[in-house]
Amino acid sequence: GNSVTQMEGPVTLSEEAFLTINCTYTATGYPSLFWYVQYPGEGLQLLLKATKADDKGSNKGFEATYRKETTSFHLEKGSVQVSDSAVYFCALNAGGGADGLTFGKGTHLIIQP
Amino acid sequence: GAVVSQHPSWVICKSGTSVKIECRSLDFQATTMFWYRQFPKQSLMLMATSNEGSKATYEQGVEKDKFLINHASLTLSTLTVTSAHPEDSSFYICSAIGTGASYEQYFGPGTRLTVT
Numbered sequence: 001g002n003s004v005t006q007m008e009g010p011v012t013l014s015e016e017a018f019l020t021i022n023c024t025y026t027a028t029g030y031p032s033l034f035w036y037v038q039y040p041g042e043g044l045q046l047l048l049k050a051t052k053a054d055d056k057g058s059n060k061g062f063e064a065t066y067r068k069e070t071t072s073f074h075l076e077k078g079s080v081q082v083s084d085s086a087v088y089f090c091a092l093n094a095g096g097g098a099d100g101l102t103f104g105k106g107t108h109l110i111i112q113p
Numbered sequence: 114g115a116v117v118s119q120h121p122s123w124v125i126c127k128s129g130t131s132v133k134i135e136c137r138s139l140d141f142q143a144t145t146m147f148w149y150r151q152f153p154k155q156s157l158m159l160m161a162t163s164n165e166g167s168k169a170t171y172e173q174g175v176e177k178d179k180f181l182i183n184h185a186s187l188t189l190s191t192l193t194v195t196s197a198h199p200e201d202s203s204f205y206i207c208s209a210i211g212t213g214a215s216y217e218q219y220f221g222p223g224t225r226l227t228v229t
Contacts, residue, residue: 043206
């Protein structure tokens, strides 16, 4: 079956540090890959996505590249801010259409000033 | 735009009773809605997919008679937990897909259910 594995948290960094949150997946076919962010008390919001191999998704300074050879979609940001503190979920859509998502467990990111 | 709401945000009920959770797309029409369940420190697990006007499709292992899903309009889906038990206590999250071609899912803020 399909699965997503992401690094466990919490991850605590100082402001302006470099961020990497690892995500690897198992899926049949060619899934679409996503990173969602959940701020306290809010619903999940799409942060970025990639739909095919070697695509790079980017948004708000965050980037992730779809690596088919390593089945990975690691999230990176060059300089984090306190406002980036949230829970980050890696997810995949194996069907490519109006299908439910398979999520990782989420990584709680804490940025200290 | 693309806001999804859930009501209630939290609910406490006694064992054996039923509780209904609503999921609404506020500013778009949702042809498909999804219901997820999240345990503490666990990932979101897809429970079922509901399409407006048709029966929901449940994931393997999800009891359809216990978790009743109704998607009666393009802006509302409901999840009813029937004869609730303490093990049904969880965080329930819905999402919705609009009528566009992107299939992007918009998530509600979730409903915390506690069964005593």
